[in-house]
Amino acid sequence: MVTEEKMRAVVAHGYGGPEVLGAVTVPLPEPGPGQVCIRVEAATVNPVDLVTRSGGLVGAGLMAAREQTGIGWDVAGVVDRLGTGVTAFAPGQRVIGLRDLLDVSLGAYAEYLVLDATAVAPAPADVSVAAAATLPLNGLTALQSLDLLGLAAGATVLVTGASGAVGGFAVELAVRRGLRVVAQAGPADEGFARSIGAEWVVGRDASDLAAEVRRLVPGGVDGALDTAGLGIRALAAVRGGGACATVVGGSAPLPLRGIRVHQQWIRADGAALAELAAMGLTLRVAGTLPLERAAEAHDRLAAGGIRGRLVLVP
Template structure:
């Protein structure tokens, strides 16, 4: 099979399309997916550049990619929720397995997959699993009652957009911090727009810091509120009875199925910025690295 691979860390030029990889076989509890679309994430760029701060479970070569939208074409034993021919979405927990989805086929645990949204192209559906679940799990960590105020930094990004929408649906009063050019999108999600972290101390019941502005944002949280950092190393120590959490997205079939229903109804914005083929993977990495992307960078075979 064909896949995007790299054998050494470096810039986008280390990426290649390898054409003679073996087609993977599903084990117990796994299915094989013929990939229609996957998505490029900032963490893919960090790992490729050799800048990820933690050890990886296997050495290179690597195939990058987390999200997948595609069709099941083989199944191992003990996969009761799926059959061959089902169209599904899900994601590979790459940091634990280094199983990448920028390939023609990928084998994944079946219990992390759910039916793809009806009437939505695979290129858009692939934008949902990792970022949508990250947003859902961030709000789950905070467990805020309706009417609570929450500040979301990086609110115009992929995770931020989903978080704004889910906050609105939960009855929260969200404020989105982003560039001024993102004002219209932030407000379209029912949130108040904030161009910078200039707010009075204790203004919010909680903060979700997707833009990694840092623990200084704790000052904006009321005593006894909540704070979610973008990753475990960035989680600040609790203070003033503020509960601090860190994002570490995990597969969740039931939560993902709920997100699919919201996408089908139009409640969740599935934004696609660009679509690139395997052969254009280096260009996709370069585009994401330049920043300012509003929507998913999608990779197709």
């Protein structure tokens, strides 16, 4: 008699507060054709995990309700097994990856995770596994948002929420593209924003964000990457005919003054993730916790004030 291999995972049983998170023991997942099974060494806790757990994504029509919902998008670990047809990776290789399917019963909060090979990339060199896990979702979100803006080198861009995980990557990537960055950040984070390349910093609590930005950049910036969900307040800082991209669902403003407005929806992209991993971006870990303390991690993230990301370690 063959004994079926099992693994531990943390999932949401129904929807609500952190108390709906619970550990389960389930069969070890098997990779199908074109897929990779990863032994998870680190899984990042992101704001979207809290929204998923609460039922916010169900309420927004982004996923169907289910009794058990998988939580967690980011993963860093080691290739355990390969599905047929996968030649880009090898067992034992350290990798990172992104799960972008919402409606699933198991996520990255687990000991093993199966992803399409096209969603996986070699892990960045010379960083901890926890730090590597913070890159996929937030790094790709920043990269894809900047692509939507389509700004040429020398253009100016406002990044709201520049001290956050997406905002920090956005500032660094914008500077690498030759853009001049106005970062929105609080007083305690001004030094960080400047250290990663922001030319100007405006206060997070500015009563009139657009006026502050236009004082620094007369006429307004060429584009805005709104990671803080400010909507029309960010758009008002953009010149007529410019561009604005938001990463917070439902916060995209109307395209006033001929401004191109984009709502960025993340997609897994292993090739782009490999490029990000090779860039040496600033990776920030706020702390690590065992997988079983996922509810505590959700509480800490919801309380605010965290810089970087909390990471679960199975």
